[in-house]
Amino acid sequence: MSKLIPSAAKLFSGTSVITKAAAPAAVTSNAKYSTKSESTFEIKPFKLHKLDKGPAQSATLTAEDALKMYEKLAALRRIETASGNLYKEKIIRGFCHLYSGQEAVAVGMRAAMRDVDTVITAYRCHGWTHLMGVSLVGVLAELTGRRTGCSRGKGGSMHLYGKNFYGGNGIVGAQVPLGAGLAFAHKYRGDGGVSFALYGDGAANQGQLFEAYNMAKLWDLPCVFVCENNGYGMGTSVDRSSASSDYYTRGDYIPGIWVDGMDVIATREATRFAIDYCSSGKGPLVMEMETYRYSGHSMSDPGTSYRTRDEVQEVRQTRDPITSFKEKIVSAELVSPDQLKEIDTKVRKEVDEATKQAKSEPEVGVEELTGDIYYNNLEPYIRGIHPDAPLQHVNVVPRN
Amino acid sequence: MALKSSPVLYGLLARISRRSFSTSKALASKPVTVRDALNQAIDEEMERDDRVFVLGEEVAQYDGAYKVTRGLWKKYGDKRVIDTPITEIGFAGIAVGAAFAGLRPICEFMTFNFSMQAIDHIINSAAKTFYMSAGTVPVPIVFRGPNGAAAGVAAQHSQCFGAWYSHCPGLKVLMPYSSEDAKGLLKAAIREQDPVVFLEDEIMYGIPFPMSDEAQSPDFVLPIGKAKIERPGNHITVVCAGKATDTALQAANELAGKGIECEVINLRSLRPLDFNTIAQSIAKTHHLITVEQGWPQSGEHCY
Numbered sequence: 131m132s133k134l135i136p137s138a139a140k141l142f143s144g145t146s147v148i149t150k151a152a153a154p155a156a157v158t159s160n161a162k163y164s165t166k167s168e169s170t171f172e173i174k175p176f177k178l179h180k181l182d183k184g185p186a187q188s189a190t191l192t193a194e195d196a197l198k199m200y201e202k203l204a205a206l207r208r209i210e211t212a213s214g215n216l217y218k219e220k221i222i223r224g225f226c227h228l229y230s231g232q233e234a235v236a237v238g239m240r241a242a243m244r245d246v247d248t249v250i251t252a253y254r255c256h257g258w259t260h261l262m263g264v265s266l267v268g269v270l271a272e273l274t275g276r277r278t279g280c281s282r283g284k285g286g287s288m289h290l291y292g293k294n295f296y297g298g299n300g301i302v303g304a305q306v307p308l309g310a311g312l313a314f315a316h317k318y319r320g321d322g323g324v325s326f327a328l329y330g331d332g333a334a335n336q337g338q339l340f341e342a343y344n345m346a347k348l349w350d351l352p353c354v355f356v357c358e359n360n361g362y363g364m365g366t367s368v369d370r371s372s373a374s375s376d377y378y379t380r381g382d383y384i385p386g387i388w389v390d391g392m393d394v395i396a397t398r399e400a401t402r403f404a405i406d407y408c409s410s411g412k413g414p415l416v417m418e419m420e421t422y423r424y425s426g427h428s429m430s431d432p433g434t435s436y437r438t439r440d441e442v443q444e445v446r447q448t449r450d451p452i453t454s455f456k457e458k459i460v461s462a463e464l465v466s467p468d469q470l471k472e473i474d475t476k477v478r479k480e481v482d483e484a485t486k487q488a489k490s491e492p493e494v495g496v497e498e499l500t501g502d503i504y505y506n507n508l509e510p511y512i513r514g515i516h517p518d519a520p521l522q523h524v525n526v527v528p529r530n
Numbered sequence: 531m532a533l534k535s536s537p538v539l540y541g542l543l544a545r546i547s548r549r550s551f552s553t554s555k556a557l558a559s560k561p562v563t564v565r566d567a568l569n570q571a572i573d574e575e576m577e578r579d580d581r582v583f584v585l586g587e588e589v590a591q592y593d594g595a596y597k598v599t600r601g602l603w604k605k606y607g608d609k610r611v612i613d614t615p616i617t618e619i620g621f622a623g624i625a626v627g628a629a630f631a632g633l634r635p636i637c638e639f640m641t642f643n644f645s646m647q648a649i650d651h652i653i654n655s656a657a658k659t660f661y662m663s664a665g666t667v668p669v670p671i672v673f674r675g676p677n678g679a680a681a682g683v684a685a686q687h688s689q690c691f692g693a694w695y696s697h698c699p700g701l702k703v704l705m706p707y708s709s710e711d712a713k714g715l716l717k718a719a720i721r722e723q724d725p726v727v728f729l730e731d732e733i734m735y736g737i738p739f740p741m742s743d744e745a746q747s748p749d750f751v752l753p754i755g756k757a758k759i760e761r762p763g764n765h766i767t768v769v770c771a772g773k774a775t776d777t778a779l780q781a782a783n784e785l786a787g788k789g790i791e792c793e794v795i796n797l798r799s800l801r802p803l804d805f806n807t808i809a810q811s812i813a814k815t816h817h818l819i820t821v822e823q824g825w826p827q828s829g830e831h832c833y
Contacts, residue, residue: 248631282664289662296630296667301654307620308655311627318583318609318633325627341620348615502665503699505723508755509802512699527665 168192169462173396177388179379179416184387185403189395196459199237199394201473203452206233206257208481209266210425213256213273213287217429221489222273225287225300227254231424234451235358236261238397239326242405246323248316250296250309252330253288254358254423262295266484267491276491282526283494284501303329303336306355310342313353313414324408328356332363334377343381343414350413354404355381357416358391360423365436378418391419392451395458422449501526560746561738567709568598568674568730571716572636574748576606579634582720585612585621586638586675595640596676596735622648622673626655626725629671634720639675642691642729649694656725657700672719677705677729678773678823690824692771695727696800702754703800705729707775709739711798714752722754729800731773755802759811763791766817769808771797774821781821 168190176184191199210228217226229236232254240261243249251258260269264280272279273287280290288300296312299305309327316323333339334357346353357377361368368375378386385407389400397419404415422445426433433442459465494501500512501524511520562570576582583606588595590603590613603611614621618639625637639645645652656669679688696703702724706712712730719726744750760775761782770778775796782792793811797804812818822829 250627280664281662281666284664285662291663291666296627297659297663299655301650304623304650304655307623307651308627308630310620311624311629312631313627314624315628315631315633318628338619338623341615341617342623344615344617345620345624349612503661504702505660505665505668505670508702510806525665 166193166463169459169464171395171458171462173399174390174393176396176400177378179376179381179386179388180383181385181387185399189399191395191459191464193464195241196464197469197473199241199398200452200455200459200465200470201477202237202240202261203233203394203455204474204477205260205266205481206237207452208477209256209260209269212270212481212485214425214429216270216274216485216488222287223275225253226273226429227287227427228423228425228429229254229257231445231451232358232360232391232421233257234394234455235356235391235397235419235421238394238399239356239401241394241398242401243326244323244405245294246316246321247326247405248294248296248309248312248323249326249328250299250305250312251328252302252305252333253298253300254330255288255290255298258328259290259292259295259298262292264290264292264295266481267487268292270481270484270488271491274488274491275493276488277494278487278491282498284498303333303338305329306333306336306339307342309355310346310351310353310414313346313351313408314349316352317349322409324352324354324405326354326356328358330363331357331359331361331368331375331377332366332371334359334380335363335371343384343416346414347381347384350411352408352411353414354401354408355384355414355416357418358421359418360421362423362427362436364427365431367436376418378416381414381416384414384416386416386418388418388420391421392449392454394451394455421451497522497524498526500524505529559740559742562709562741562746563736563738564706564709564712564730565596565598565735567713567739567741568716568735569600569602570746571713571720572599573602573605575717575720576602576610578748579720580610581632581634582636583610583612583628583633584636584638585614585625587614587616587621587640589613589638594638596732598730598735599638618644618647619651622651623655625671626651626669629656629669629725630659630667632670634670634672636672636674636720639673641680641687641732642675642677643687643689645673645675645691652695652701652725652727653698657698660724661700668723669725670723672716672722672726672728674716674719674728675730676732676735678731680732690729690772690822691727692729692800692822693824693829695729696803700725701801702726703729704754704798705772705800706798707734707760707772707796709737709741710745711752711758711796713741713745714750715754715798717751718754721751726754729772734773734776752798755799755804757798757804757807758796759793759807760796761792761794763793763815765791765815766793766819767795767808767811767815768792768819768821769795769797770821771800772823774823778821 210230216222268280275283290298313325378388390396500521507523589599590611593600625635678690
């Protein structure tokens with residue numbers, strides 16, 4: 131157990147500001163390798179709804195875990211920085227919603243997930259797609275609308291897919307019943323898997339969520355409803371949109387957990403608990419991950435009319451999921467600053483290379499406008515704008 | 531939701547007794563109602579493939595609001611015949627999610643009027659996902675239930691969704707007329723890898739049609755996208771689908787008495803549309819009338 135944990139009084143104070151661990155004197159900045167193989171960290175208390183017992187309040191991290199998680203956090207941040215730049219260069223067109231600030235939610239959850247589990251999320255999905263196994267080029271080339279994109283450039287920013295990853299959905303809230311459907315399939319097949327249906331605090335007020343909650347509970351579906359509360363649904367703050375902003379309690383009859391979504395250790399621990407809970411036949415669970423989005427809602431939103439620049443700066447300085455994790459694992463002597471620097475360099479290089487490739491790849495040919503509309507196309511032709519100029523359906527992806 | 535009844539049914543039954551059918555073999559065969567033909571189709575496909583399940587309002591313990599799923603809950607149990615609460619967008623979304631994961635849901639709408647509560651999942655979730663995922667996520671689902679006007683149920687319960695759904699790429703839209711259509715097309719729909727909207731007619735559920743031995747077989751499947759010439763004729767082509775086929779056949783009978791021979795084409799499938807069969811018929815007759823149950827604006831006159 132690390133001695134670098136802040137005092138319990140600070141940790142349990144219930145404020146939303148994460149207490150930074152003090153830098154230990156023992157760690158020198160030029161230490162090449164870490165000296166400890168594992169360390170235990172306290173977690174800001176979870177809040178529980180209709181649960182007698184929640185996730186563990188402390189968690190052990192191996193040096194290997196820490197490095198892996200740091201690399202993922204760094205990659206997700208870098209993907210979004212690259213995406214923002216590509217958008218400004220007008221190479222990414224259409225929509226583009228950045229995840230910067232929220233990385234600890236996805237990275238912690240993914241670290242706890244098993245191969246059998248499935249995920250569906252909303253349109254802030256670039257990072258999730260990468261975590262679910264799609265390469266950096268697969269993600270970035272999709273954003274630039276190129277052939278090597280994971281949806282061949284036909285989905286764009288909001289419609290990325292991967293193994294056990296069902297999008298990327300552009301209709302606020304629609305992914306939640308779909309996620310309950312994935313959970314239905316897990317139960318139907320008896321494969322032991324759990325479905326994670328993620329949505330924002332904005333979508334949390336959609337009626338279809340409550341329909342999905344109801345059936346998920348009636349049928350004991352292994353579904354974790356994950357509310358990523360980043361404080362704003364577009365420009366409407368949680369206090370202006372939600373009669374109750376305790377999203378973890380809004381499943382009413384479904385137990386819920388509030389999680390510090392800026393702490394990757396907390397999100398991992400909560401997800402471990404959720405998997406254990408849901409895969410043991412107890413039915414669904416709601417998890418509220420309290421987090422923050424640095425960028426505006428989308429690229430057309432500077433994100434400053436409904437909140438102050440100071441507010442964003444304050445979060446960046448005191449609660450940033452990457453900086454705070456870095457401080458924790460360095461202070462605990464689990465990793466050295468040099469190791470993290472190496473990771474930063476590696477990630478930057480990889481994302482830069484992928485970005486370059488995503489710019490230079492060709493787009494799909496115009497014939498794919500009518501590609502893969504149907505798995506089993508039975509239309510003799512696809513109608514175009516002129517009756518005498520019909521288009522041909524193309525089977526781009528091999529059929530079984 | 532009251533089950534509607536009788537004057538219309540008696541009228542139809544009376545007309546059917548003097549109708550001629552295009553399948554000569556069928557005349558000698560056993561009459562089966564459209565309802566029972568649909569039931570057979572679901573039953574046989576559930577036997578054949580354990581990924582197939584039915585969900586919707588009152589499909590299980592109530593035996594189906596219109597009894598299409600009668601007996602299936604007793605046979606297959608809670609796992610595969612699932613009563614939902616009255617919550618269309620929720621259960622349609624769950625059904626589509628299950629299809630993403632490779633199951634083959636039959637999502638019943640008590641009537642298609644209520645599908646409008648769930649239309650986002652039919653269009654945005656079901657129809658578009660295969661395309662947007664560049665062919666990585668197929669959505670093998672059937673949305674089915676009674677569509678179109680019933681008898682005396684006012685405007686909210688009297689509308690045809692043929693034009694609505696067949697407008698949307700990615701969907702296949704079927705509209706059976708007879709028992710043979712109902713069984714053969716529903717089985718084909720359940721076996722499809724693409725989302726299918728299957729528009730039935732409440733007024734036709736109780737109508738018996740002779741069904742050949744071939745059509746009674748569990749192997750009987752009709753091709754999607756092929757129209758059927760219900761009655762050949764040389765003077766005018768009448769294109770119709772679903773219950774409108776009944777209207778067209780009645781008209782053809784009347785006109786035959788006046789020396790006008792109609793060629794009645796039962797589309798069976800609104801999307802894909804069998805334009806070849808229509809074109810070949812028009813080449814012969816040079817005249818076309820379309821008969822449909824929907825509102826005229828943006829309807830079949832837009833071929």
